[in-house]
Amino acid sequence: MGSLQKLLKRNKVKAAYKACRDPEYFSRHANVHKPTYLWIGCVDSRVAAERIMDVEPGEILTFRNIANQCQPGESSIESVIELALEKFGIDQILVCGHYDCGGITQAVCGHGDSPLNSWVDPIRDLHSQFAKELDSLEKENKINTMSRINVAAQVAHLASHPVVKQCWEQGRKLEVHGVMFDTGTGDLLDLEISQSAPSTLEDSALLEKLATQAIAEPARA
Structure with missing residues (x-):
């Protein structure tokens, strides 16, 4: 068969x-298709939102790409943000990274001219930005720390998105969270970098602030 x-x-x-x-x-x-959550996650087959969160069909709108990226202007993420916020009125967005992420490993260790390498170029830029914090770490810890920094960057991108800002300016409840999935334990970990209102910081300063917070290993219950 x-x-x-x-x-x-x-x-x-x-x-x-x-x-x-x-x-x-x-x-x-x-x-019934009235999701209250937008899950932005990685394509890794071990990281399935419905199983991780133990929810029923219709509760989560799921969007996945390599290394859970939300790059400004990229058509697929722009479309899903519009769908989630304007059609469904979703008020909870979760950006979920995970440990042992192949996309992050490719960004940190990979080379060459290919669609995959082009896709993870923004993560390479992040890696360069936080090289001082990362260079002293051994490989596994470096990849996992970079995964947390990447989640923080995507949260910052979303918090700076015009549609997200518009929701906040209209007084709508909307929270953007950054979480990590530990593939070795099954734990979903809160990075404690949630955003629920417009930041007074410039976009680049907000990214740096959230990424710095995410460098530390998150607490486990």
Whole structure:
């Protein structure tokens, strides 16, 4: 049996199991799509938002790319921000990085001319910006610390986004959070860099402030 057939069989078994336990499960969720969270995460197959947060279908609008980036002007992130805030009225945005991130490793250690290397170039710039804090660290710690800095940078980008700022100026509740997923323990960790109002800092100063806060290993419950 080929790989697709295996997946289709597993889907059939799971769907039947869900329907047996709750006959209205699929019909109930099919008519409800009112997410309250926007999850911006990495494409890494170990970092699945619904499983990490243990939520039902329809609760999270999920957006993923390599190394969970929110680069200003990039069409896909611009589109999802518009969808999340203007169509669904979402009031919670989570930027989730993770430990042992291949995209971060590529940015820190990789070289060459390729679409992947071009994609992670902004992370290379971050790495250069915080070289003083990173250079003394051994590789694993350096990659994981860089992952936290990257999350902080994306939170700063979102906090500076015109649509996000407009929501705040209109008095709407909107919070932007930075979190890390530990692939080794399953823990979702708060970096404590949440933003819920326009910053008085310039964009670059806000990024530096949040990234500096994120360098320290987050507390674990």
